[in-house]
Every structure is written in structure tokens, then in C-alpha cells.
Amino acid sequence: MSFYFVQFVTGLSSACSLFLVASGLSIIFGVTRVVNFAHGAFYMLGAYIGYTLTDRLSGVVGFWGAIALGALAVAAIGTLIEMLLLRRIYDAPELFQLLATFGVTLVVEDLVLLIWGPSELLGPRAPGFTGAIDLFGQPFPTYDLLLIALAPLVLAFLWLLFRRTTWGVLVRAATQDREMVAALGVNQKWLFTSVFALGVFLAGLGGALELPREAANHTMDLQVITEALVVVVIGGLGSVPGTFLAAIIVSELNAFGILVFPKISIVLVFLVMAIVLIVRPWGLLGRAEAAARAASGMVLSRWRPLRAEGRLFAVLALAVAALLPLVAGSYLVGVATEVLIFMLYAASLHFLLAGGGLASFGHAAYFGLGSYGAAIALKACGLGMETAIVAGTVLGLVGALVFGWFCVRLSGVYFAMLTLAFAQIAWSIAYQWTDVTGGDNGIIGVWPSAWAASPARFYWLTLALSAGGIALLRAITFSPFGYALRALRDSTLRAETIGIERRRVQWMGFVIAGAFAALAGALYAFLKGSVFPDNISISLSIDGLVMVLLGGVGTVSGGIVGAAIYRSLSIWVISHTDYSKLVLGALIVLLVVLFPKGLVGAFEAWRSVRTLAGLHRQNP
Amino acid sequence: MSILVVEELGKSYSGFQAVRDVSFVLEAGEMLALIGPNGAGKSTCFNMIDGQLAPTTGRMAIFGKSTAGMTPGDIWRLGVGRTFQVAATFASMTVAENVQMALLSHHPRRWPALRWAARYHVAEAERLLALVGMTDQAQRSCGELAYGDLKRLELAIALANDPKLLLMDEPAAGMATRERHALMGLTGRIARERTIGVLFTEHDMDVVFGHADRVLVLNRGTLIAEGAPAAVRANAEVQAVYLGAGSLYGARS
Amino acid sequence: MRMFSAIVSSAILAAGFAGAGPAVADDSIKIGEISSYSAIPAFTEPYRKGWQLALDEINAAGGVDGKKLEVISKDDSGKPADAVTAANELVASDGVAMLAGTFFSNIGLAVSDYANQKKILFLAAEPLTDAITLSKGNRYTFRLRPGTYEQAAMLADEAAKLPAKKWATIAPNYEYGQSAVAAFKKLLSAKRPDVEWVGEQWPPQGKIDAGAVAEAIAKTEPDAIFNVTFGADLVKLVREGATRGLFKDRAVVSLLAGEPEYLDPLKDEAPEGWIVTGYPWNAVSIPDHAAFLKAYEAKYNDYPRLGSVVGYAMLKSAAAILGKADSADSEKLVDAAEGIGVETPFGPITFRAIDHQSTLGAFVGKTALKDGKGVMVDVAYHDGAPYLPSDAEVKAQRPQN
Structure with missing residues (x-):
């Protein structure tokens, strides 16, 4: 019995350390509606700065002073980023802030490497909390007890802050009605900045408090960000007590789950999230999102098919692209093939995200299913490349059919997080089901049929399928079905009132997007000759979002331009520097600030201004 | 036959009774106004009738069919048009495409996925836009319309399924006085020509009494008066409610 | 117009790629090296220092067959797919004689399969998976480190x-x-x-x-x-x-x-x-190690990690293979590599012909x-x-x- 109690308390301490970092994320999202991807980076910075300070300051006061100073330093950095970066883009489409904070994360990762070096840094243990006490005959770390005491204190502090202070009342009012607070003469800018600073302070504190438990290292940020995000969502967005509850549930399930299934940890949080969201679409303690925010801050411009001029360019572009292998070497042709595949992948996500207003955080699931479907069909079933590509596409389609059915029951960020959960579940299956998928060692030897084996020929095949796919997606966008999907995005209320069945139409849209992503994934398998769980990874899902957002979510096909630019750039940068994250991250931040409508969006805005100016000149 | 029958309709939110025991009928071709001070429960009534909210108690029937458990889409398919207090339209489409979208939905068929949506029901959309006087704006982007035009567009959308019942929640909100009268005059004319029953709410009492055939007065969720405009205007209780809440007539009358 | 901007931007990028290949002298032998430098720097940094030391030593001693040895190094950001892209650039664009390196097992396998497909020798340095020499082994892949x-x-x-x-x-x-x-x-x-x-x-x-x-x-x-x-x-x-x-x-x-x-x-x-x-x-008694340790500490003012030894031995092995084959032809390189003996800081090792695994311990x-x-x-x-x-x-x- 005592073992189970100790295991419970152990789970509790993990829950508390998770809550400390997740609470900040929850607050920031609750008030500013920013999905702060950089939260993990701030957590990591807290650990590293804390390490440096504990190294300099000694003694009890020195240690705790260092922890507090570390968290404050991180809060200062966060405040600076909020003022210089986020403030400029609060009015940009939702998710654009995600892109910006993703860029910040990349930059921070490489800066940490440059400043603190590559090795893990083990800090001192907390003075006075170095040992263990006897808990029912078992030694239990006193530091873990400290964390268990600290988390409820933070929870209570936050509760009082939001319920019992003027600042808290204003913040809550701003959450519900921004205009009203602005009308009251409250400076909303500073309200947001202060909330962001508080949230980042908690992230830094969480990181610094980890020092006595683990070494500061380079992967801390990504380890914590998904888990923190998942906990916030399970608890219900913006509900700090919900976050606390979710952290406890997840940690206890893990502590006891590993006794029965020692391999469960890898997928546990995502399983819990999927189940919670299916049963309670707004998380444990969350409330229904007031109004769909899809359109807020997003100036919906009119979508129209390509006119004669545009079609001419499309044909020209295709002709130029088809001639490429005649002038370029096989490496360049290989890169171009990869770029084309990612254009199709981005176009499929763009169709869903821009055309349907459905932000998928797990689009890589279908890309990966396409890859695995093709590889398994080729290697295990002995089918040819042509059939394997079809098989991969079909597997992705079926996956989208199953996952999508659940996902379209939700909306907004909850929809996004359920797609993420399914993608991670698919990922862990690929990672674990060694007999079929080869586990993390993947499936190798997935090469094209002889007729398509040369780089040029495979490029032409990819060009045909990608261009065809993109054209088809555009055609669907302007078909009655695409209009119905877009009608739901523009005004769900109006669309449902004129008899458009939301779930059915969005489900279909989800499946179409999934199938095209799977086609891209199948092609990718043959380009690389191998398939790995990486093809379903979160980072690939995020890459998709980056490409679409860079292109412009308000445009018809900005995603393909975003993909062409981002993918080419990243291949080029990775090939030329080890600090590719620094370069790419800085570029993303720069582009976000310069082009809050995305590259294509900015281009269209510029052109329409010019056209108007031209009209004025003609008609004085 | 009554096209809309509402019996003992009630709605409560966690203890708060927003609407209580509301019963009335609407006849074909009739302009019925539902009025009452802010918070009287008018929008709640509308949202229950068009299927967005499930009533806590009571029954409703449209064209003799019970609407229990129906979604807004189901009710649209019965032949009911709806406009909203805050205009709800598709901002990334043109004015004509907005109407075409409604027409596409009204004419159920296997939508061939690959034909351009903008080529369906062109003539029909033109006719509806002409009806509300928006022919010259058909190709404009919906996102750049003036608010009054959006309201007229909503009316055209609401007429796309050839409805026999129109539910209009403050159709003229946000418009200038002259526009309000024009819009309601237009609505009344269309309703009479096509024998459409119209249930509408409106704040401007001049508009209400100028265009309604009959008036329902709602206060704190309960119907307190019903009848011809003149009779309602003379009703002491109605006057008290409106005097208490502000002014019923304003300085104009 | 969207398309137009796409064409322009891809043209610019294409120009960037085309001009990407470094200009090199003809009388050098190029080795393409790939590792997870950005993903796992704590282990790949010492490894890089190791092969750089070996490279300096080899070239100071006159190179391979009188030709200067050159290493073109690429980061794979910890992803197999990016490693294949890098391998393709090294082979197709830079014209390297052989591939070497990699850290993670799955990346090693991806590059190994690429090498098999393109028929180019690949000397896997760090990957530990046994599959790379056994169940997924191929003619063109050799592995240095002792496997799992x-x-x-x-x-x-x-x-x-x-x-x-x-x-x-x-x-x-x-x-x-x-x-x-x-x-x-x-x-x-x-x-x-x-x-x-x-x-x-x-x-x-x-x-x-x-x-x-x-x-x-x-x-x-x-x-x-x-x-x-x-x-x-x-x-x-x-x-x-x-x-x-x-x-x-x-x-x-x-x-x-x-x-x-x-x-x-x-x-x-x-x-x-x-x-x-x-x-x-600091407690290795193998004679060859003493020289390595001294040179390493002199060059970097730091002690070597295991990765340093692996990097060093990898490049020495590559040089030995190139020297023995006296050709850049892949088939000849493979034939030369099978059974070749190499001096390393841990003493002499042999790349077994039967499974292409070295006897490094x-x-x-x-x-x-x-x-x-x-x-x-x-x-x-x-x-x-x-x-x-x-x-x-x-x-x-x-x-x-």
C-alpha cells in the first residue's frame, strides 16, 4: 500500500512541475488568445539563466535569489518580445502569433547553444532540500515535496490576482470584451503586456525550478511545450484550475500507467487529450468559446478564380518548371522535386485552413500515412510504385475519414488540438509497431520504378501529380462544395441557416485535404527512398502551418508560394550553416512583422492599391 | 391555415426564465411584429423558432409540422427564411455569390465538385437581387458593402428558398429612418405578393406601427399584449412598460 | 500574378542553389560528411574536432596519393530526410568520392540505403544499430563503431x-x-x-x-x-x-x-x-592513443570525448580506403575497404569483409x-x-x- 501512496505523491510532484509551466501558457492564451509556442523556449531560458546565476551566487539566499532572478530575467525578455513583436501582430489572423513565437523558439534554441555551449549543465541541488524524508518507509525527495507545496500556492495566488484585484478584473473584462475595456480608457496594450510578462515569468520559474531535478539541456523547450499545451487544452482553455486538474490527471495516469504498460508514456498525454476532447469538447473546466473567432481580425478579401492573365502565368510557370531538368543538375532537380511535394502538402493544408477556416495542427498525420501506406504496399505487399502511390493516398484518405469524423465535432483551438492528438497517436503507432513500420528505424529501400528512377523523370512525375493536385484543389475551392466550405468559414451561422450541414461538409473537406497530403507523402517516400516516423512528426505539421501562414491565410493559394519559398530556403540554409534554426527563425520573425497578411496577401494588397491608384489617375 | 403556431413556449438558462409561456400564431401573408424592451426575450424567441436554441418547454409547428429537434438547416428546408440582428453574410464572396450559395443549398442535387459555383443559378440570383434593388451591386465584394446594403442582401438570401415564412430579427437595425421604412415597405410588398408570413422585431415604433398587420408585446419573457397596432398602442400596460423603459413613441409621433 | 511571383522567387533560389557548390581545386579528393550537428551538438562537436584533427594530419603528411584530402561537411538537423537531401547534394552536386559520418541509427540507415541505391561508398561512423551491417546491410556501407x-x-x-x-x-x-x-x-x-x-x-x-x-x-x-x-x-x-x-x-x-x-x-x-x-x-594505455591525445589537446586545449576518437578514426579509415583503392570508383573503393586494416587511437582495426563491420572495440x-x-x-x-x-x-x- 505504501508503494502506491509514494507513487501517487511522486505523480503529484511531476504534476506540480508541469503545472508551473502550463499555468503561464494558460493565462497568456486566456487573455491574449495567443498560442505562445515560445513558452517552452522561455522555460528553457529559465533553466539556463538560473544555472548561470546559481553558479555565481551561493548559499541558501543565493540559490533562491538566483531562481527568482532567473525567472525575472526571462520575464523581461518575454516582455521585450511582446512589445517589439507580438504587439505588431495582434490584429493579424489567428495563428499568426503562433508563427511568430515559433520563429522566436528557433532563434532561442540556437542562441542558447551559442551562449551556453552544447553540453548538458547540471546545476546544484536546492540548499535544504537535497535529501529525502521517510514516507511510509520509502525515501522521498524533499524537493519534490517543496514543489507539491508550491504549485497550489501559485494556483491560489493566480486566483486571487484575477478575482480580487482591479488589474485582474480588468484583465478578465478584456478577455470578454476588448472594445468595452478600451472604451473605459484602460490601456489594453499594457494589460496584454503585463499578462504576457506574468505568463512568461511562470515559464521561467518553472524552468529554473527544474534545475535541482535535471540538467539544463537543449531539448527542454520542445519536451515541455507540447505537454504544457496538451495540459492546458485538457483542462479547458483559459481555466487555470482546469490546467491544475489536468496536470494531476496526466501525471498520475503516467505514474500508475507505466506499472501496467511500461511503454505507455510515449503516447499517454495525447490519448488522454483525444478522449477528453471527444467526451468534453471544451476540456474539463473550459466553457464553450463565445463566438467563432475565425474571422476576427482577418479582413476577408474576395476570392476569385484565376483570370486570363493568371492562367497564362500558371501555364508559363508550368512550362518553365517542366524544362528545369534540361538545364539543371540532378541535385537541383532533387531539391525542386522536394519543393513541389511540399507545395502540394501546403496546398492541401491551405485548402483546409484558408478555405475552410479549420486549423489543423496535425496535418502531417495524413502526409505520413501516405508515406507509410506507399512504403508498406511496396515493400511488404510487393506492389509496384504506381499502385503504392495510390495505396498511400488511400490510406491517408481513410485515416482522414476516421480522424476527421471526430475532429469536425469540435471547433477552433480544440479542433486543432484534437488533430494534433490524432497525429501523435499515429506517430506513436508508426514508432512502436516495429513489425509493420520498422519502428524508428523506418522502412528503407522505397525507390521508384525503373521508368521513373532518374531524378529528371521522377521530377516530371512529381510535377504532373503536384500541379494536377494543386489545380484540382483550386477547382474544388471554386466548386459548389468549396463554396459551402468557405461559407461555413465566413459565417457559420448564416451557412447553417441556409441548410449547409456543417459537420458533413467540413468532414468532406478534411478528407479531401488529407488525401492530397497523403499523395504528397507517398511521393516523398519515393523521393527519399525511405520512410520514418519523422514523416508524421509535430515538426512537419508545424512546417505546414508555417508555409501556409507565410503565404497568406487570406489568399486562395498563398500556401504554395509559402511552401516554395520556405522549403527552398530551409534546404539552402541547412546546407550552408549549422545554425539553420537561428537563420530561419529570424527570417520568420522578420517576415511576420513585415508581412502580417503573408507574402501573397501583402502582394495582393499592394497590387489592389496600385490598381485603385491607376483607376484614380484614369478618372480624375 | 396558420403557418406558424407557437404554444406555451419557454426557455430558462440555469434558473433564469428568459421566455415564459409564449403562445401565438402567424397567418400566411401576415406581417406580425414582436416588440418589447431590451432583454424582453425577443431574440431568444427567434432563436427557438428557427432551431438554434432548444426550448425548455412548449411546442412549435411550422406549416403544420412540429419542429421539435430540428436544426436551423432543417427549418430552412421547410421553407423558412431568416435574417439576423447583426447581418450574417459571406464576406469573401460577391453579393451575387452570396445569393447563389443559398440557391445551391436550396436546390439539393449531387453537386458536381468541379464546376464553378459562380455559374449556377445566375438568372435566379439576378432576379432576387433585383427584387431587393441591388442589381447594380451584384458583382461587388460583400466585404465592402454598406451596412444597409448588407441587410438588403440578407433579405435576398432569406428569399432564396422561396420561403412562406420569414423570420426577421431587427431587419432594419443600424439603418437610417428612411431606409428602414423603405426596407420594411419592400418586405411588406414581397410578403403580400407571395403570401409570405413575416415575423419581425423592430425598435423603431414608427416602423412597427406603419408596417405591421398585428403586434405582439413581450416583457420579461411574457406576452403582455397582442392585437392590431392601434389597439396595442392604446394598451395601458404596454405604455407603462415602455414608459418605464424609456419612451414608446419618441418625440416624433 | 501569384504564379509570377512564384516563378521569380524560385528562379532566385535556383540561382542560389546553382551557385552553391564551393569552388575547389581539381587535385583534391573530396569526402562528403554528414552528421547531426544542430540536433545533438554535445556529441557531434567533439566528433567534428576529431575528424578535423585527422584531416590536418593527413594533409600535413602529403594527403592521399599526393592529393589533398577535402571534407565537405553537412548538417542533417537530426532528420533522415534532410540527411538524404544532404547526401544527394554531396554526391550529385559536389561530386564527392565517398560519404561518411551520421550519428542517429535511422539516419545511418537512410543514408546507407541511399548509398546502396546510388552505388557510392558510405562509411557510417556513429550509428549503433545492428541492422546497418546485418539485416539491412548492403555492399556499399561500412560501419566503424561497435554496434549495440x-x-x-x-x-x-x-x-x-x-x-x-x-x-x-x-x-x-x-x-x-x-x-x-x-x-x-x-x-x-x-x-x-x-x-x-x-x-x-x-x-x-x-x-x-x-x-x-x-x-x-x-x-x-x-x-x-x-x-x-x-x-x-x-x-x-x-x-x-x-x-x-x-x-x-x-x-x-x-x-x-x-x-x-x-x-x-x-x-x-x-x-x-x-x-x-x-x-x-586519461587512463588509456594503448600506445597509439598517447599520440592522439597529445595532438588533440595541443590543437583544441580540451580533452577528447569518445566522439573525437570516432571522428578521428573515421577519417583515418576513409583515407586508408582511398589510398588503397587509388581510384574514386565506388566498386574499387568497396573492394579496397573490405578487409582493410587501419591504425586508430585504440590500436589497429580491420573492416571485416563479411559484414563490413570494423573491429573497433x-x-x-x-x-x-x-x-x-x-x-x-x-x-x-x-x-x-x-x-x-x-x-x-x-x-x-x-x-x-
């Missing part, structure tokens, strides 16, 4: 000498952890049929919930623990385990934990008495604390050869051409 099976076998020998009967395992939940545990279990059970396996934990790589895992293992009351976790996970496990008394009165056998890359971050909390594989850089010893730092004591170098699979085993597992 070999190292597990070295430890199983030592473990068999312990009195412990009840064993538990902790390993990261992926192929490396799984094959290490499988090999260790198989070999120890064969030597000691009385051994009982009482518990196992499989934390996700990099995300160990150390407290819960430590308690779960303690609950099974093993006499000894076989650990495969490393890096940040190992640090957490050691701290939590030590505080919770997990390692008290228990023998611990731990793969790789004696490598400076993993042992040094633990500082004065490094565990004592663990039986580990690793690299005791590893050090086995016990961890101890000295001057507030973890070190290895009672060290013995185990040559790889005796731990490699027999010809019959290779023939059964490795695809025959």
Missing part, C-alpha cells in the same frame, strides 16, 4: 560475474533501447540460466518521468539494474534514483554511461561502482568519483572482434548480394 549488440555483449560478460539473480531494465523506448535490452537479456540468460527478469521500464527518449520510473523499478525489488538511458534522461534518473535510494545495495550495468559525453555532465553526482562501457581518456570499467568528477576505473579494452557475430550468423541475417 557488441557493447551489450561486453557488459553481459561482466554482468554474468555478478551474484545478482533478479534483474530489471530501464531503456529509452526506441530501437536502440529495445535491441540493447533484447541482446543483453539473451546473452545474460544464456550465461546464467538462473537469472530472472523482474521488471522493465521504457521511458520516451528525452522525456523520462524519472521519479515515477525509479519507484516503479524499485517496486520490483531487483538485485541489479541494466540501464540504457543516456544524456539528459540519465542525469535525471541518477539524481532521482540516488535520492530515492534506487541504486543502494544494487548493482547497475549501464551502456555508454562511461563515455565522457554522458559521465562528465554528472559532475560530483556521477554514480560509483556502475559497470559501464565508455572511454577513460570499447572500454569496459567501473565508474568512480575522483576529485569531484566521474571517472572510469578497473578499465579493460575489449577488442570488437570476439564479440562480432560468426560467419554463419552473418550469412543468416545479412542479405546476400
Whole structure:
């Protein structure tokens, strides 16, 4: 019995350390509606700065002073980023802030490497909390007890802050009605900045408090960000007590789950999230999102098919692209093939995200299913490349059919997080089901049929399928079905009132997007000759979002331009520097600030201004 | 036959009774106004009738069919048009495409996925836009319309399924006085020509009494008066409610 | 217009790619090198220093066959797909004579398969997976480091000498952890049929919930623990385990934990008495090592890690292969590499013709604390050869051409 109690308390301490970092994320999202991807980076910075300070300051006061100073330093950095970066883009489409904070994360990762070096840094243990006490005959770390005491204190502090202070009342009012607070003469800018600073302070504190438990290292940020995000969502967005509850549930399930299934940890949080969201679409303690925010801050411009001029360019572009292998070497042709595949992948996500207003955080699931479907069909079933590509596409389609059915029951960020959960579940299956998928060692030897084996020929095949796919997606966008999907995005209320069945139409849209992503994934398998769980990874899902957002979510096909630019750039940068994250991250931040409508969006805005100016000149 | 029958309709939110025991009928071709001070429960009534909210108690029937458990889409398919207090339209489409979208939905068929949506029901959309006087704006982007035009567009959308019942929640909100009268005059004319029953709410009492055939007065969720405009205007209780809440007539009358 | 901007931007990028190849002198031999520099710098940085040292030495001694040796190095950002892109650039654009490097097993496998497809020699440096020489082995791939099976076998020998009967395992939940545990279990059970396996934990790589895992293992009351976790996970496990008394009165056998890359971050909390594989850089008595150590310390003012030795030996092997083949032709290179002998800081090694695995070995010893730092004591170098699979085993597992 005592073992189970100790295991419970152990789970509790993990829950508390998770809550400390997740609470900040929850607050920031609750008030500013920013999905702060950089939260993990701030957590990591807290650990590293804390390490440096504990190294300099000694003694009890020195240690705790260092922890507090570390968290404050991180809060200062966060405040600076909020003022210089986020403030400029609060009015940009939702998710654009995600892109910006993703860029910040990349930059921070490489800066940490440059400043603190590559090795893990083990800090001192907390003075006075170095040992263990006897808990029912078992030694239990006193530091873990400290964390268990600290988390409820933070929870209570936050509760009082939001319920019992003027600042808290204003913040809550701003959450519900921004205009009203602005009308009251409250400076909303500073309200947001202060909330962001508080949230980042908690992230830094969480990181610094980890020092006595683990070494500061380079992967801390990504380890914590998904888990923190998942906990916030399970608890219900913006509900700090919900976050606390979710952290406890997840940690206890893990502590006891590993006794029965020692391999469960890898997928546990995502399983819990999927189940919670299916049963309670707004998380444990969350409330229904007031109004769909899809359109807020997003100036919906009119979508129209390509006119004669545009079609001419499309044909020209295709002709130029088809001639490429005649002038370029096989490496360049290989890169171009990869770029084309990612254009199709981005176009499929763009169709869903821009055309349907459905932000998928797990689009890589279908890309990966396409890859695995093709590889398994080729290697295990002995089918040819042509059939394997079809098989991969079909597997992705079926996956989208199953996952999508659940996902379209939700909306907004909850929809996004359920797609993420399914993608991670698919990922862990690929990672674990060694007999079929080869586990993390993947499936190798997935090469094209002889007729398509040369780089040029495979490029032409990819060009045909990608261009065809993109054209088809555009055609669907302007078909009655695409209009119905877009009608739901523009005004769900109006669309449902004129008899458009939301779930059915969005489900279909989800499946179409999934199938095209799977086609891209199948092609990718043959380009690389191998398939790995990486093809379903979160980072690939995020890459998709980056490409679409860079292109412009308000445009018809900005995603393909975003993909062409981002993918080419990243291949080029990775090939030329080890600090590719620094370069790419800085570029993303720069582009976000310069082009809050995305590259294509900015281009269209510029052109329409010019056209108007031209009209004025003609008609004085 | 009554096209809309509402019996003992009630709605409560966690203890708060927003609407209580509301019963009335609407006849074909009739302009019925539902009025009452802010918070009287008018929008709640509308949202229950068009299927967005499930009533806590009571029954409703449209064209003799019970609407229990129906979604807004189901009710649209019965032949009911709806406009909203805050205009709800598709901002990334043109004015004509907005109407075409409604027409596409009204004419159920296997939508061939690959034909351009903008080529369906062109003539029909033109006719509806002409009806509300928006022919010259058909190709404009919906996102750049003036608010009054959006309201007229909503009316055209609401007429796309050839409805026999129109539910209009403050159709003229946000418009200038002259526009309000024009819009309601237009609505009344269309309703009479096509024998459409119209249930509408409106704040401007001049508009209400100028265009309604009959008036329902709602206060704190309960119907307190019903009848011809003149009779309602003379009703002491109605006057008290409106005097208490502000002014019923304003300085104009 | 959208299309137009796409054309323009891709044209600009294409120009960038086309001009990307560095201008090189014709009288040099180029080796394409790929590793996870940005993903796992703690291990790949010392490795890079190692091969750079070897490169300097080789070129100072006149290069290979009078030609200067040149290494074009690429980062794979820890992703197999990016590694294949890099390999393709090195082969198709830079025209390298052979490929070398890689750290992660799955990246090693992806590049190995690419090498097989493009018929170019690939010298895998660090990947530990046994598949690369056995079940997924191919004509063009050679591997330098002792694989998972070999190292597990070295430890199983030592473990068999312990009195412990009840064993538990902790390993990261992926192929490396799984094959290490499988090999260790198989070999120890064969030597000691009385051994009982009482518990196992499989934390996700990099995300160990150390407290819960430590308690779960303690609950099974093993006499000894076989650990495969490393890096940040190992640090957490050691701290939590030590505080919770997990390692008290228990023998611990731990793969790789004696490598400076993993042992040094633990500082004065490094565990004592663990039986580990690793690299005791200041206690190696092999003569060739002394020269290497001296040169390394002189060049970098730092001590070498195991990765440094691997990088150094990798480039020496590559130079030896190129020198022996006296040609840039892949088939000739492969023929030259089969059975070739190379001098390394750990003494002479041979790349076996039958499975393309080198006989590089590893050090086995016990961890101890000295001057507030973890070190290895009672060290013995185990040559790889005796731990490699027999010809019959290779023939059964490795695809025959």
C-alpha cells in the first residue's frame, strides 16, 4: 500500500512541475488568445539563466535569489518580445502569433547553444532540500515535496490576482470584451503586456525550478511545450484550475500507467487529450468559446478564380518548371522535386485552413500515412510504385475519414488540438509497431520504378501529380462544395441557416485535404527512398502551418508560394550553416512583422492599391 | 391555415426564465411584429423558432409540422427564411455569390465538385437581387458593402428558398429612418405578393406601427399584449412598460 | 500574378542553389560528411574536432596519393530526410568520392540505403544499430563503431560475474533501447540460466518521468539494474534514483554511461561502482592513443570525448580506403575497404569483409568519483572482434548480394 501512496505523491510532484509551466501558457492564451509556442523556449531560458546565476551566487539566499532572478530575467525578455513583436501582430489572423513565437523558439534554441555551449549543465541541488524524508518507509525527495507545496500556492495566488484585484478584473473584462475595456480608457496594450510578462515569468520559474531535478539541456523547450499545451487544452482553455486538474490527471495516469504498460508514456498525454476532447469538447473546466473567432481580425478579401492573365502565368510557370531538368543538375532537380511535394502538402493544408477556416495542427498525420501506406504496399505487399502511390493516398484518405469524423465535432483551438492528438497517436503507432513500420528505424529501400528512377523523370512525375493536385484543389475551392466550405468559414451561422450541414461538409473537406497530403507523402517516400516516423512528426505539421501562414491565410493559394519559398530556403540554409534554426527563425520573425497578411496577401494588397491608384489617375 | 403556431413556449438558462409561456400564431401573408424592451426575450424567441436554441418547454409547428429537434438547416428546408440582428453574410464572396450559395443549398442535387459555383443559378440570383434593388451591386465584394446594403442582401438570401415564412430579427437595425421604412415597405410588398408570413422585431415604433398587420408585446419573457397596432398602442400596460423603459413613441409621433 | 511571383522567387533560389557548390581545386579528393550537428551538438562537436584533427594530419603528411584530402561537411538537423537531401547534394552536386559520418541509427540507415541505391561508398561512423551491417546491410556501407549488440555483449560478460539473480531494465523506448535490452537479456540468460527478469521500464527518449520510473523499478525489488538511458534522461534518473535510494545495495550495468559525453555532465553526482562501457581518456594505455591525445589537446586545449576518437578514426579509415583503392570508383573503393586494416587511437582495426563491420572495440570499467568528477576505473579494452557475430550468423541475417 505504501508503494502506491509514494507513487501517487511522486505523480503529484511531476504534476506540480508541469503545472508551473502550463499555468503561464494558460493565462497568456486566456487573455491574449495567443498560442505562445515560445513558452517552452522561455522555460528553457529559465533553466539556463538560473544555472548561470546559481553558479555565481551561493548559499541558501543565493540559490533562491538566483531562481527568482532567473525567472525575472526571462520575464523581461518575454516582455521585450511582446512589445517589439507580438504587439505588431495582434490584429493579424489567428495563428499568426503562433508563427511568430515559433520563429522566436528557433532563434532561442540556437542562441542558447551559442551562449551556453552544447553540453548538458547540471546545476546544484536546492540548499535544504537535497535529501529525502521517510514516507511510509520509502525515501522521498524533499524537493519534490517543496514543489507539491508550491504549485497550489501559485494556483491560489493566480486566483486571487484575477478575482480580487482591479488589474485582474480588468484583465478578465478584456478577455470578454476588448472594445468595452478600451472604451473605459484602460490601456489594453499594457494589460496584454503585463499578462504576457506574468505568463512568461511562470515559464521561467518553472524552468529554473527544474534545475535541482535535471540538467539544463537543449531539448527542454520542445519536451515541455507540447505537454504544457496538451495540459492546458485538457483542462479547458483559459481555466487555470482546469490546467491544475489536468496536470494531476496526466501525471498520475503516467505514474500508475507505466506499472501496467511500461511503454505507455510515449503516447499517454495525447490519448488522454483525444478522449477528453471527444467526451468534453471544451476540456474539463473550459466553457464553450463565445463566438467563432475565425474571422476576427482577418479582413476577408474576395476570392476569385484565376483570370486570363493568371492562367497564362500558371501555364508559363508550368512550362518553365517542366524544362528545369534540361538545364539543371540532378541535385537541383532533387531539391525542386522536394519543393513541389511540399507545395502540394501546403496546398492541401491551405485548402483546409484558408478555405475552410479549420486549423489543423496535425496535418502531417495524413502526409505520413501516405508515406507509410506507399512504403508498406511496396515493400511488404510487393506492389509496384504506381499502385503504392495510390495505396498511400488511400490510406491517408481513410485515416482522414476516421480522424476527421471526430475532429469536425469540435471547433477552433480544440479542433486543432484534437488533430494534433490524432497525429501523435499515429506517430506513436508508426514508432512502436516495429513489425509493420520498422519502428524508428523506418522502412528503407522505397525507390521508384525503373521508368521513373532518374531524378529528371521522377521530377516530371512529381510535377504532373503536384500541379494536377494543386489545380484540382483550386477547382474544388471554386466548386459548389468549396463554396459551402468557405461559407461555413465566413459565417457559420448564416451557412447553417441556409441548410449547409456543417459537420458533413467540413468532414468532406478534411478528407479531401488529407488525401492530397497523403499523395504528397507517398511521393516523398519515393523521393527519399525511405520512410520514418519523422514523416508524421509535430515538426512537419508545424512546417505546414508555417508555409501556409507565410503565404497568406487570406489568399486562395498563398500556401504554395509559402511552401516554395520556405522549403527552398530551409534546404539552402541547412546546407550552408549549422545554425539553420537561428537563420530561419529570424527570417520568420522578420517576415511576420513585415508581412502580417503573408507574402501573397501583402502582394495582393499592394497590387489592389496600385490598381485603385491607376483607376484614380484614369478618372480624375 | 396558420403557418406558424407557437404554444406555451419557454426557455430558462440555469434558473433564469428568459421566455415564459409564449403562445401565438402567424397567418400566411401576415406581417406580425414582436416588440418589447431590451432583454424582453425577443431574440431568444427567434432563436427557438428557427432551431438554434432548444426550448425548455412548449411546442412549435411550422406549416403544420412540429419542429421539435430540428436544426436551423432543417427549418430552412421547410421553407423558412431568416435574417439576423447583426447581418450574417459571406464576406469573401460577391453579393451575387452570396445569393447563389443559398440557391445551391436550396436546390439539393449531387453537386458536381468541379464546376464553378459562380455559374449556377445566375438568372435566379439576378432576379432576387433585383427584387431587393441591388442589381447594380451584384458583382461587388460583400466585404465592402454598406451596412444597409448588407441587410438588403440578407433579405435576398432569406428569399432564396422561396420561403412562406420569414423570420426577421431587427431587419432594419443600424439603418437610417428612411431606409428602414423603405426596407420594411419592400418586405411588406414581397410578403403580400407571395403570401409570405413575416415575423419581425423592430425598435423603431414608427416602423412597427406603419408596417405591421398585428403586434405582439413581450416583457420579461411574457406576452403582455397582442392585437392590431392601434389597439396595442392604446394598451395601458404596454405604455407603462415602455414608459418605464424609456419612451414608446419618441418625440416624433 | 501569384504564379509570377512564384516563378521569380524560385528562379532566385535556383540561382542560389546553382551557385552553391564551393569552388575547389581539381587535385583534391573530396569526402562528403554528414552528421547531426544542430540536433545533438554535445556529441557531434567533439566528433567534428576529431575528424578535423585527422584531416590536418593527413594533409600535413602529403594527403592521399599526393592529393589533398577535402571534407565537405553537412548538417542533417537530426532528420533522415534532410540527411538524404544532404547526401544527394554531396554526391550529385559536389561530386564527392565517398560519404561518411551520421550519428542517429535511422539516419545511418537512410543514408546507407541511399548509398546502396546510388552505388557510392558510405562509411557510417556513429550509428549503433545492428541492422546497418546485418539485416539491412548492403555492399556499399561500412560501419566503424561497435554496434549495440557488441557493447551489450561486453557488459553481459561482466554482468554474468555478478551474484545478482533478479534483474530489471530501464531503456529509452526506441530501437536502440529495445535491441540493447533484447541482446543483453539473451546473452545474460544464456550465461546464467538462473537469472530472472523482474521488471522493465521504457521511458520516451528525452522525456523520462524519472521519479515515477525509479519507484516503479524499485517496486520490483531487483538485485541489479541494466540501464540504457543516456544524456539528459540519465542525469535525471541518477539524481532521482540516488535520492530515492534506487541504486543502494544494487548493482547497475549501464551502456555508454562511461563515455565522457554522458559521465562528465554528472559532475560530483556521477554514480560509483556502475559497470559501464565508455572511454577513460586519461587512463588509456594503448600506445597509439598517447599520440592522439597529445595532438588533440595541443590543437583544441580540451580533452577528447569518445566522439573525437570516432571522428578521428573515421577519417583515418576513409583515407586508408582511398589510398588503397587509388581510384574514386565506388566498386574499387568497396573492394579496397573490405578487409582493410587501419591504425586508430585504440590500436589497429580491420573492416571485416563479411559484414563490413570494423573491429573497433570499447572500454569496459567501473565508474568512480575522483576529485569531484566521474571517472572510469578497473578499465579493460575489449577488442570488437570476439564479440562480432560468426560467419554463419552473418550469412543468416545479412542479405546476400
